[in-house]
Structures are given as structure tokens and as C-alpha cells.
Amino acid sequence: MADAANGRPTIKVLVENDSNLGPVFAIDPERIAAAKARHSDVAAHISVAYSKDCDRFADEIADADVLIGWVFPHAELPRRAPRLRWVHLTGAGVEHLAPFDWVPQGVVVTNNRGVHAPKTREFGALAALMIANRMPQIAHQQRNQEWVPVYSGTVEDLTAGIVGVGQMGGAVASACKDLGMRVLGIRRGAAPHDSVDRMWGMDGLDALLGESDVVFLCTPLTPQTRGLIGARQLARMKRGAGLVNIARGAVVDTEALRAALTSGQLSGAVLDVFDPEPLPEDSPLWDTPNLIITPHCSSDDAEAYVPRTLDLVFENLRRLLAGKDLLAVVDPRLGY
Template sequence: MAMRKLVVTHNLEQNLLDQIKQIIPDWELIAGKDKEVWQNHVKDAEIIAGWKQSLKDDCLAPESKLKWLQSWSAGVNSMPLEELEAKDILLTSANGVHAFPISETIFALMLGLTRKIHTYVKNQQTKTWHHANMNLELHEKTVGIIGVGAIGKEAAKIAKAFGMKVLGVRHSGMPEEFVDEMYSSDQLDLVLPNCDYVVVTLPLTKKTRQLFGAKQFKKMKSSAFFINIGRGEIVVEADLVQALKEGTIAGAGLDVFEKEPLSPDSPLWEMENVIITPHTSGSTEHYNKRVVENILIPNLRDYLSGKKPSKNLVDFSKGY
């Protein structure tokens, strides 16, 4: 009888491989970033951890043995969700792995814009000693967190250290610790006028695509800053550019864009009131460790006991 097989499409430290192997001692474990390592094993794999677009044909082929796919990213919008659902393939995300690094990036962007760090960095390059009319502070302001999941929760917790008022928006509208007022998704337009900072941490779904456009920016304060670390397609980028040009909002910190890499022709590059990071807010030295120890191994234990994975099981009807 052929050995059951788990494929990991990433390079993992030996101690992490050993932890996985302890759970499945009788399985064949194939791991490595290079396609040559795993391409001949994909059709036979019962579990695959780490999605690559090149996996699609083999994973969805009639002869595929795939039962469960563990994404290495929190977002699953680029995956063939309808086809996976049709084949009854379980899908779990890496949601939660990014809570610390992304929440740190959120506040780096908020603080950078508020205290004009980006302006001073540019001045440093030209040896320019200039105050730049910096006079804002973060303390006791109001932040709206649009999407209170793992990242939003951590951001809300940090906001409290600055004495901030936290308004949250989530699909269910259910209350959450560190969030002073929670609103449901259809109440977004009620929240925006009250925020000094609007932070988007949403996944990309059919409902969130182009959620932020000219209408939403016009509802924001002209002194408000917009932070997006969710997905670029949640925002109508042309409307954001216009809002920044016209002073409809004060500035933006952006880690994600409609098309990536961001085109050299984008006006966002040259704007004094914009800080750009290249979709790196989730990067962390602890990434693989957290995916394996906090998500993959607990889910693997569930799977081997005949249960569905309990960590981050994707609801195909919601898209996350």
C-alpha cells in the first residue's frame, strides 16, 4: 500500500520538519521551495501546505488525491475557490500569523504620517533642516479599524496604549475587547466621518472589492489618514489618488495596490502625503514557525483524528 503523502512547498528548518514528522511518522513528507522537489508528488499528495499557481492543474485533476490544502498566506482570493469547493477539498488559511508584524506596520505608517518621519527622511537625503510644519500627535485620536480579525484585534490593543478611541467594523458586528464601538459592515459610512485614521484590514471578497471609492473618501475628515494593509483591490485606486490630490483626506499609508508591483507611472510614488511599502507588512522572521506550530500541526492533529481542521477553515460562501 502506498504511503500517504504531505507536500510542503516551502523550505523549512529541520526542527519544524521534525515536529511535522512526529505527527505523521508513517507518511512521506516532501518539503522544499524548488518545484523540482515536489512536482512529481503533487498528484499523490493527500495534503499540500503552501499554494502555488503551478499546482492548480494537478490539484484539480480527476486523479488527484488531495483532501486538504493549507495556504501559506492569510489571503485566499487568488486561489480557485469554486473548483476546490466542487471537489470537496478542505482549505485552511494562515490567518493570524501576521497579527504582530502587520499591526506593527499599521502603527509605523500611522506614526510616520503623523510625525512626518517620511518627510524628514527625504530631507535627510538632501541635508535639509526644516520643520515641515509638523504639529500632529496620535494620542487620544480616533481610529476606525475596518475588519476586526486577528490583525484588527492586535491593532486595537496597541491603539489603547496611545489612549485612542477605537471604532471597529466587522461582518457580524459582534463586540470585541479593546474596541470601544463595533459596527456591522453595512454601517461603514456611519463610522468614517468620526475617524482620524481609517485602517483597512479586510480580506478581498466579492463584497469587499472596491469597497472604498470616492463616496467613502468624501465621508472621511479632511484631516484623516487612510491606511490599507488588506488588499489593493478593496480600493478604487484612481479615486484614492484624486482624494489625496484634492485634499479630501490628509494622507495615506499603503502596503497593497490594485496591481503589484506598483507601476512606476503611478502618481502615488511622488505624493508628499503618501508612504508606500511593497506588500511587506506581513513579513517576519517567525513566519514559518507560526504557520507550522500554530496552524498546520493543530490542524493536522484534527485531520488525523477524522475531524475537520479547526484553525482557519475557509468558508467558501464567504471567500475567507
């Protein structure tokens, strides 16, 4: 760290932008300036350098204290970033960097958990309502130019099951609770949550699947959750229930899901995530009955995503300056 004129340390922050992610996710000087204005106490103590698609990465990482980014040559960090103390990842599901054996000694890794929550809450309500109202089936009928009334129950009479009650799952739980639904949940350690009527640990998956009318997948992708929902789990679900995946595509066995949607075991599904992404043009999922596809855009607010990301980053910079523990720390062993 360099000594500033006032004798207090200046933290060098390197922002690494990936142009493939598009403008919604760009952390540009304008958005940094706006964040500095919101956090003027921190602004005086940082200097910010920018790299795009790694064009300046090798030069700027050499004396950076903090790295903010999503895709970068992470394996090179121990060698190239001697001053690095903290890496902030600008998304929530960070499995693309697993295993985390590349993290240099003494470096803390944080992610964007919580940043999606307000938008996820809205999408959670929307998805619950679409499943309850049989919207996937109605959209499929329209494709076939069929007009058939589809009567359905009232959402407040239904039960939501949230697999993975973290920040996103908690936001979905809160949305479902506000709609008057009964809410079941699963999370590691089965710690209670204000919006969840009954919480289990991972051993409660079968019970949750058997009682839920709408199942939301909100887990991180880890070796334990890869393929978590296969033919057996789909068969455990209530006949006519619906599935919403805002976790990662690889959490669900796609072929088993297609079979369950085609047979009527599930009344509908809303998928926001796929394996791989983008979903190939020739994927059979596009034409699978009773399925609505949102191309991984459910939870990222077009205007607020980067400002909320930077509010989290600046709060952590404030903590770093004060020598306090950071928020949203990724546990390298768990991978989230």
C-alpha cells in the same frame, strides 16, 4: 494513506514552493525539520515531499494527502489528486484562487490567517504613529527639500477605524488600543472584539469613516470589498484624517485616493498593497504627495513567518490525525 511500521497511518504532505516569493517564504527541509522538532508527536506520522515552481508537482500530488502551497495548478486537483484531503494556502488573502469552485469534494482549504498577527500588530502601531505625526507629509517635504515644522496632536487623543476586524484587523485594533486610541471597527455580523470600543456590520462604514482619524483597511478582497473605498467614501472621512491599506490594492480607488491626498482632504496615507504588484515604475503613486509606500512587506516577519506558518500547519496535522476540525478554514462561498 500508507501503513507505517507501528500500524498508524502516515500522512503524505506535498510542499509546493514558489521561488518568486523569495527566501522569507521558502518552506525548505531545514525549516520542516525545525517544525518537526517542535511538534515531535506529529513528526512521526508524516512524510514530506517538496516541489519548486511545480517541477515535481504532477508526480508528487498523485498520492499526496495534504498540499501546502500558494500558486499551483489548482484546477487540475480534482483530476490529479485522488487522495487529497486538505490544502493549506501559505498566505491570508487568497483571492488569486477565487472562485473556489475548483475545490474537490471533501477537501478542506485553510489559509494563513493569524500567522501575520504579531508583525501586523507592530506595523499597525507604526502606521498609526506615522499618520498621527504627519510622517507622510514630512517625507514629502524632504523630497522637495523643504523644512517646515509640522505640529500634530497626540496619538492617544485620536480614533482608529478598522475596516475588517479579522486576524490582521484585530491585531491592528489591539495595537491602537495599546497606544491609548479609541478604536472603531467593522466586521461581518458585528461580533464584538476585546480591543474595539464600537463595532458595526458593513452598514457602519460611513459612520466609521466620519469618526476616525486613522482608517485601516484590513479586509479580504472579495466582490463585496473591491472598490470599497472610492471618492465618496474618502469625502466622508474627516478632513485631515489618514488612510492605511494593508488589505489589497483593489479595495481602494487609486485615482480617488491620489486626489484626496493632493487636495488635503487626507493628511496622509500609508499603502502596503497595490493593484498590480509590483507597482509599475511609471505609476503616479510613487510621486503622490503625503504618501508612504511600503512594497507589501508590512506584515511578514523575515524570520518568523515560515516557522509560524508551520506551527499552524502542524497543529492542523495534529487535528487531522485526531479526526478533529481544522483551524483557519476558508469558506469557499465567502472566499476567505
